[in-house]
Amino acid sequence: MARYLLRVNGERHEVEVEGDTPLLWALREELGLTGVKYGCGVGLCGACTSHVDGQAARVCSRTVEDSTKAKITTIEGLSRDGDHPVQRAWRELDVAQCGYCQPGQVMAAAALLARDPDPDDAAIEEALRDNVCRCGTYPRIRAAVRRASRIMREAR
Incomplete structure (x- = not known):
């Protein structure tokens, strides 16, 4: 296990996971952002779609290690009051x-x-x-x- 710094929804978060942990699991299990859904686990269904550096991305097929320099936005961070x-x-x-x-x-x-x-x-x-x-x-x-x-x- 290692510590990784993630930028999620405008805030910095430290997670302690294996580097090859799917970003989806770090978001859901470590940060409690359960709006990000698990569907297929291989990037085909889109249930986990979040924004990575402003682009739609399947976070089930991205690793935590590969996401440390990215700006990540989940459904919870799209709008604080749901008015997007x-x-x-x-x-x-x-x-x-x-x-x-x-x-x-x-x-x-x-x-x-x-x-x-x-x-x-x-x-x-x-x-x-x-x-x-x-x-x-x-x-x-x-x-x-x-x-x-x-x-x-x-x-x-």
């Missing part, structure tokens, strides 16, 4: 069904809108295609991304 445009749109359109995949979906959508504030449907599909929703709420997810984009434009 994507979160607002998700609530307005009642996107979640079971909700398990939704933190990863929200984080992927927020990363998309940060780089493309007015994406077309093809860009939305591309950005979210690897985030699996077993409940099939894809039409509501797409609508919420479009709504979040409008909220962001109206705020300018």
